[in-house]
Amino acid sequence: MAGRVLRRAAKSVAAGVLHYSGARKAMAAYRRSQSGGRRILIVSYHRVVSDFTGELQRSIPGLLISQETFRRHLEEAHAAGFELASIGDAVDVMAGRRTAKKDLFVVTFDDGYRDVYRYAYPVLKQMGVPAITYLPTAFIDTDKRFNHDRLFHLLRRVQERRFQPDFATMPGPSIQLLGPILTGHKTVSAALDDFIGEHPTRVLTGIIDGLEQQLGGGADLVPEQGDVMNWDEVRRMARDGFEFGAHTLGHTVLTQEPTAVVEHEIVESKRTIEREVGVQVKDFAYCNGWYSDEIIRILSQNGFRSGVTTEDLPNRVGGDPFTLKRKVMWENFSLGMMGDYSSALTVCQFDDCFGVLGMSHPVLGHRQHALSPATDTNQVVIQGLVVPAATLSKVTPVEVVQVTEPAFATDARVAVPVDSPQVVLASDAALATEAAQPEELQ
Numbered sequence: 001m002a003g004r005v006l007r008r009a010a011k012s013v014a015a016g017v018l019h020y021s022g023a024r025k026a027m028a029a030y031r032r033s034q035s036g037g038r039r040i041l042i043v044s045y046h047r048v049v050s051d052f053t054g055e056l057q058r059s060i061p062g063l064l065i066s067q068e069t070f071r072r073h074l075e076e077a078h079a080a081g082f083e084l085a086s087i088g089d090a091v092d093v094m095a096g097r098r099t100a101k102k103d104l105f106v107v108t109f110d111d112g113y114r115d116v117y118r119y120a121y122p123v124l125k126q127m128g129v130p131a132i133t134y135l136p137t138a139f140i141d142t143d144k145r146f147n148h149d150r151l152f153h154l155l156r157r158v159q160e161r162r163f164q165p166d167f168a169t170m171p172g173p174s175i176q177l178l179g180p181i182l183t184g185h186k187t188v189s190a191a192l193d194d195f196i197g198e199h200p201t202r203v204l205t206g207i208i209d210g211l212e213q214q215l216g217g218g219a220d221l222v223p224e225q226g227d228v229m230n231w232d233e234v235r236r237m238a239r240d241g242f243e244f245g246a247h248t249l250g251h252t253v254l255t256q257e258p259t260a261v262v263e264h265e266i267v268e269s270k271r272t273i274e275r276e277v278g279v280q281v282k283d284f285a286y287c288n289g290w291y292s293d294e295i296i297r298i299l300s301q302n303g304f305r306s307g308v309t310t311e312d313l314p315n316r317v318g319g320d321p322f323t324l325k326r327k328v329m330w331e332n333f334s335l336g337m338m339g340d341y342s343s344a345l346t347v348c349q350f351d352d353c354f355g356v357l358g359m360s361h362p363v364l365g366h367r368q369h370a371l372s373p374a375t376d377t378n379q380v381v382i383q384g385l386v387v388p389a390a391t392l393s394k395v396t397p398v399e400v401v402q403v404t405e406p407a408f409a410t411d412a413r414v415a416v417p418v419d420s421p422q423v424v425l426a427s428d429a430a431l432a433t434e435a436a437q438p439e440e441l442q
Ligand SMILES: [Zn+2]
Pocket: 110, 111, 247, 251, 287, 288, 430
């Protein structure tokens, strides 16, 4: 706890010093020259809420931002000299088809939460700021809730009731999720964050079903919050010029699925939006932020022009439009030492001061495509070899990824070209990596 407070204090103080000394501008200029002349900052939000403190009691923190802080983000971006641009503008500038007079700031939303329609849309419309929302289309116009929101809700009930689950009737890995929560070693959001990205959907739904049954069923086991837009709301936003991209049908982590499923999820989610809204869909967001060469191939063969990740790194002119880097934002990114809104901190986040200083650690989204049946949750893949996870001496779940391209070699955070497999903590980017370790990334 003391460490967290110190880290938050360190970032607050650093932000103030950088901001008022002018060093922040120098860092922005450094990033600009690294990016090929213009910075292209793509930010990702999930839920924009009217009452952040109230919502914090019942929702995954890393998905939330208050309407007021969201509005201030847009104002600060404008004041800091960014052009608030569309994803298409960003892709054109990166491809050299368009030159930008200013650095670009692109607003994106993942998952199509109804909060975005209620609280972000009016602000964007009033300020004339473009935005794109990525829709998992099988959820739109339904009262279904996402697995991550359902699990979070159930785990909080388990905690409140001091309930001891019977693991014998649940999927094997459930102990990895519930154990650290029951012993008080992890918060619910940290445990979920570590767990979700590492396990296929069937394990998550198995735990949800098991817990719902054991907790006795009932309406209060399904979260009220976390509802998604309906097609009328989507169409209303589209009529005002807001864009929509695909985010699979069922919020599916595609790197864990066979090619036929990947194709179906990509093509059908695109077609559904096009049919329902009457617009062309050319942009995609990877669930969990995870992608593979195979997924990119399928996207580019099916009329897409871009894919967004959750890799918190700079975009460069000439970079790959199917691995667009994004900064995942939430309320605490802008909270200073005393828990109040900090303008200096917000602008430092936009200008990537902490990245330049090596104070933040991006999680890379490139994964080996785990074709079924290699989705056994007790195994990991190292250079194509399937190894039982038990042989890896790590307590936390790890994902082994192959990093072959020295693409970020000039980045301060990855100073050395990497050509050997890297073991990285694979926290769940879809839940906002910050949810588990907010203090690290503030
Ligand atoms: Zn998502």
